[in-house]
Amino acid sequence: MNATQAAARAWDVVIAGGGNAALCAAIEAAETGASVLILEGAPKAYRGGNSRHTRNFRCMHHGALGPLVETYDEEEFYDDLLRVTKGQTDEGLARMAIRYSQDCLPWMQDHGVRFQKSLSGTLSLDRTNAFFLGGGKALVNAYYLTAQDLGVQVLYEAQVKHIGIEDRAATHVEVEAEGALHSIRARAVVLASGGFQSDIDWLARAWGESARNFLIRGTPYNRGVVLKDMIDQGAQSVGDPTQCHAVAIDGRAPKYDGGIATRLDCVPFSVVVNRNGERFYDEGEDVWPKRYAIWGRLVAAQPDQVAYSIIDSRSIDLFMPSVYPPFSADTLDGLAEKLGLPTAQLKETIEAFNAGCREGEFHPQQLDGLDTTGVTPAKTNWARAIAEPPFYAYSLRPGVTFTYLGLKVDERARVSGPEGQYDNIWSAGEMMAGSILGQGYLAGFGMTIGTVFGRIAGQEAAKHVA
Numbered sequence: 309m310n311a312t313q314a315a316a317r318a319w320d321v322v323i324a325g326g327g328n329a330a331l332c333a334a335i336e337a338a339e340t341g342a343s344v345l346i347l348e349g350a351p352k353a354y355r356g357g358n359s360r361h362t363r364n365f366r367c368m369h370h371g372a373l374g375p376l377v378e379t380y381d382e383e384e385f386y387d388d389l390l391r392v393t394k395g396q397t398d399e400g401l402a403r404m405a406i407r408y409s410q411d412c413l414p415w416m417q418d419h420g421v422r423f424q425k426s427l428s429g430t431l432s433l434d435r436t437n438a439f440f441l442g443g444g445k446a447l448v449n450a451y452y453l454t455a456q457d458l459g460v461q462v463l464y465e466a467q468v469k470h471i472g473i474e475d476r477a478a479t480h481v482e483v484e485a486e487g488a489l490h491s492i493r494a495r496a497v498v499l500a501s502g503g504f505q506s507d508i509d510w511l512a513r514a515w516g517e518s519a520r521n522f523l524i525r526g527t528p529y530n531r532g533v534v535l536k537d538m539i540d541q542g543a544q545s546v547g548d549p550t551q552c553h554a555v556a557i558d559g560r561a562p563k564y565d566g567g568i569a570t571r572l573d574c575v576p577f578s579v580v581v582n583r584n585g586e587r588f589y590d591e592g593e594d595v596w597p598k599r600y601a602i603w604g605r606l607v608a609a610q611p612d613q614v615a616y617s618i619i620d621s622r623s624i625d626l627f628m629p630s631v632y633p634p635f636s637a638d639t640l641d642g643l644a645e646k647l648g649l650p651t652a653q654l655k656e657t658i659e660a661f662n663a664g665c666r667e668g669e670f671h672p673q674q675l676d677g678l679d680t681t682g683v684t685p686a687k688t689n690w691a692r693a694i695a696e697p698p699f700y701a702y703s704l705r706p707g708v709t710f711t712y713l714g715l716k717v718d719e720r721a722r723v724s725g726p727e728g729q730y731d732n733i734w735s736a737g738e739m740m741a742g743s744i745l746g747q748g749y750l751a752g753f754g755m756t757i758g759t760v761f762g763r764i765a766g767q768e769a770a771k772h773v774a
């Protein structure tokens with residue numbers, strides 16, 4: 309089907325976006341017999357947005373469920389969420405997403421998603437997070453196949469520009485496809501086209517000019533076009549445009565779509581300096597999975613939004629490597645030259661750090677309390693002198709995962725307009741995640757929000773048109 313054919317008829321449910329949230333909505337709606345059209349802005353090869361970069365889904369459960377072991381109950385899940393968001397959440401929506409997650413895992417399996425054994429280790433991920441066999445790409449492909457079997461139609465390279473709304477109800481969706489603007493009639497609309505992180509100008513307006521140096525870990529297609537269109541039309545928004553999930557990634561990653569392979573895990577075993585060769589934060593504050601998200605913001609606050617993580621030969625095998633090889637040199641002078649750092653300052657920083665290190669047991673797998681003395685800022689764990697050549701370094705840059713400014717929805721995923729809920733507009737995924745994530749991030753919760761609200765949006769849209 310092409311865009312002209314799609315515009316020649318009316319659809320029960322039109323969905324903006326083609327990632328996890330959109331697909332869950334499409335499948336639910338199509339299973340009721342509704343006619344469903346997905347408008348995916350990306351070309352087919354890049355379909356699936358940020359969802360294709362994902363690895364896992366956080367899920368509540370009592371007893372073993374799929375690949376998950378033991379129990380992860382509502383209270384523990386909610387406590388974990390409260391800790392990372394520092395209370396900036398909507399309790400009703402958050403608890404609903406948590407409770408509904410346990411029904412989602414078997415549903416995902418029934419619709420083609422396969423799971424693999426979780427990572428084991430300090431974070432008990434095998435209890436909390438179910439990992440997708442083949443990653444998010446396999447999940448997205450499985451859902452597209454399922455949707456296709458159900459008769460869902462998909463237009464690729466179809467950029468939604470505007471939602472036509474009259475008297476609190478969407479009437480049509482304006483989409484740019486095949487070089488022209490088309491108006492597609494819809495009885496119900498689901499908005500699942502992600503955050504605005506890939507619109508660098510918008511990011512710069514929210515964050516300041518430094519945002520131009522940020523890297524975007526996921527799809528370049530989530531530019532917030534539909535989000536802005538809805539807000540301009542009076543839809544209620546939630547969240548702060550400066551809040552987002554951002555991590556420190558390899559500074560050599562591409563501007564977009566570097567994905568998980570560009571993540572850097574060396575920081576706790578390193579000394580991190582900025583462009584001036586100066587340290588600025590405790591590299592050993594906690595285990596890396598609990599700290600990597602704050603390093604995005606820390607690096608963002610440094611000159612030129614860049615930093616360098618420096619280790620010696622004793623630590624090179626202690627972490628999962630980046631997809632890029634480290635910079636290396638036999639001397640600190642040589643390393644400084646390769647990195648373009650001021651040699652004297654870098655050496656002074658490393659020497660001062662080394663002088664503050666003490667004898668003690670070094671345990672890379674746990675908080676070992678091996679801290680510095682007389683060094684500012686202190687390093688509170690894994691403080692071992694950087695002394696054994698060759699020396700290695702990785703550059704760091706902030707990598708934005710997704711922004712939190714979104715549409716306000718109710719527990720049925722219905723979008724709030726200027727005068728109460730719209731009659732037939734729902735939203736799911738990143739586009740409304742700010743309703744639950746006021747700040748901070750809980751690993752695997754993005755897919756939980758998308759799956760739960762995507763499914764509800766699809767069910768509600770189908771009910772509306774039945």
Ligand SMILES: Cc1cc2nc3c(=O)[nH]c(=O)nc-3n(C[C@H](O)[C@H](O)[C@H](O)COP(=O)(O)OP(=O)(O)OC[C@H]3O[C@@H](n4cnc5c(N)ncnc54)[C@H](O)[C@@H]3O)c2cc1C
Nearest residue numbers: 325327329349357358359363364468526737738752754755
């Ligand atoms: C590298 C990386 C790793 C991640 N790992 C995890 C993880 O392991 N677990 C987890 O829970 N979360 C993870 N996340 C977060 C997760 O990807 C998101 O929370 C989730 O995928 C959001 O799903 P979504 O459907 O809302 O958005 P997306 O999957 O991004 O889908 C949005 C879709 O909208 C389309 N689109 C955008 N604008 C338009 C438009 N105007 N018209 C038409 N289509 C449009 C896009 O092309 C895309 O298909 C990760 C993110 C990244 C970047």
